Amino acid sequence: MKSIAAIAREAHRDFTIETVDIDQPRPGEVLVRIAGVGLCHTDLVARDQFIPIPLPAILGHEGAGIVEAVGDGVTKVRAGDAVILGFASCGRCPRCEEDLPSYCREFPALNYSGARGDGTTGVMLDGEQVSANFFGQSSFAGHALTHERNVVRIDADDVPLELLGPLGCGFQTGAGGVMRSLACPAGSSIAIFGGGPVGLAAVMGAVIRNCATIILVEPFAKRRDLAASLGATHVIDPAAGDVAAAIRAISPDGVEFAFETSGRESVVETALGVLTSHGLLGLVGVPPRPESSLSVNLASLITFGHRIHGIVEGDSDLDTFIPELVALYRSGRFPFDRLIETFPLDRINDAVAAQLRGDCVKAVLIP
Template sequence: MDVQAAVISAPGADFAIDTLTIGEPQADEVLVEIAGVGLCHTDLVFRDGFAPVPFPMVFGHEGAGIVRATGSAVTSVAPGDAVIIGFSSCGHCARCDENLPSYCRSFPALNYAGARPDGSTALAKDGQPVASHFFGQSSFASHALTPARNVVKIDPAGLDLATLGPLACGLQTGAGAVMRSLDCGAGSTIVIFGAGPVGLAGVMAAKIRDCARIIVVEPMASRRDLAVELGATDVLDPGTGDVAEAIRALLPEGVDFGLETSGRDTAIAAGLAALGSRGMLGLVGVPPRPEDMLSVNIAAMITFGHRVIGIIEGDSDQQGFIPELIALHREGRFPFDRLITIFPLAAINEAIAAQHRGECVKAVLIP
């Protein structure tokens, strides 16, 4: 079957729309016709060589659409079902058994290798393989093959299915960081570094959790304004002075929680300096280079019991957390649609540029 896809031919190259062939579902796979797919920073850092992946390759890992075919062993979904496609996990390691599939011991191999575990790819061009199964899906395309374990069946009534894909990564990462990883309680205080999709999802989640102070550090004025509209109590421009001092001016005893979404070492340092006693800082931002290191004041960490944790996918269990976020959205408490701007898949390079310029917060691509 022929499909349209946005293909990357070499590290750092522009995306090019091309016609590829896609195979039949394997026994545990489903074929999904993509209604919309979110454009995530992770797609771009892997495109640019953050970690080695094979080329040519189709990225995309925030897909949503309709199941069109299923493999012989699939019983969880059927053709016609509306689904959101999430990340891959093995389902049987110690972390998966703890209902923490984002820390699956096979996560890198299943999500970053550009192929199925058996080494085969779902996509080809003129008989030559094209790397697929990025996060188990490669959904920058009209159709994607993905393990049935990846998909979350949803009731699309009253929802725009095309806009739901970002719940599969960026939005569940920010919301899950606050609601699951950090588990912020009512009356607690939090500082969030970065008001992109992940950071603003964290703002909405902090409001849901009734945090008393929600401080957002963001250089773009338009995004600071949006953060206030979504629940931030205070916003800071990091270009105007010492961020840690500014946070301490608001909360002299420091914050209970910090969420760092930019991957910048200066933001991490400010977050650590702003933590109060027993404060916890969650790291979700991908750093500019994989070899970047974290420097901490060991004495301060011991004295004040500071905690620093890495967070993948907001500790989400997907089958439970994504429906929870949809329910909150229906209640008007998680209005993530305010972040989304629609682009055709063919305009993916323009969408990347617009997102980089800050003209949109979250691009969603429509095949």
């Protein structure tokens, strides 16, 4: 069948909107008509080849929509079901069997290669195969060919399906990072570095966990104001002075948890430096370069028992955590829609620019 898609043809260049041909689903696959798809920083670093998916490629990994067809053997969903699309995992390795599929042994191959295991993609552009299967979905398109393990069926009668896609990555990474990976207990203190979609989802997650002190460090004033309205107890402008000193002025002994979303080495080092004894730092930010590294004082790390935890997808198990987030949204406790601005898919380049300028927190593209 024919569909439209946003194509990444060159690194650091605009996406183009083109017509593609998509196969019918193979055994175990699901064809989804996309209602909306989030624009994530990871899509842009893939376009720009930090993730070396072959170009041209269809990216997009925060899709939501309606199942149009299923391949043989699919029992989880059927045509007409509303679904949120998440990341791909094998379902067989030790981490998958521990309900930690974001640490799947095959995660890089399944999510970043741009093809199925046999090298095909199921999508043709101008008569040639184009990279797809990004995070097992490639949902910057009118339709996405995905896999049974990627999809989570939901009741969308009373929720805006077109806005739910970011629950499959960015929002579950931020909320899950605090609620699951760090598992911040009630009354604890946390400093969150970066007020983008992941950082603000982390703020909401900290509120849900009843953290007593929730500090957001963010350069954009509008995002600081939004964080305060979502429940952050303190906000800090990093341009105003010494961030570590500002955090210590709020929590003199340091914070029990820090959550870093920028990936910048200097920010990570600041986050590590504001931890209290036995404090835990969670890292989710994509670093600026593959070779990015940290300078860590080992004596200090050992003396104070500081811990560093790399986090993928908020330790989410899609089939349990995404429905939990939808239920929290329904109850008014996870108002992620306040972060979203919608754009037509054919304005994807405007959406990219708006996010980079800080004009919107989370762009969602509507095919």
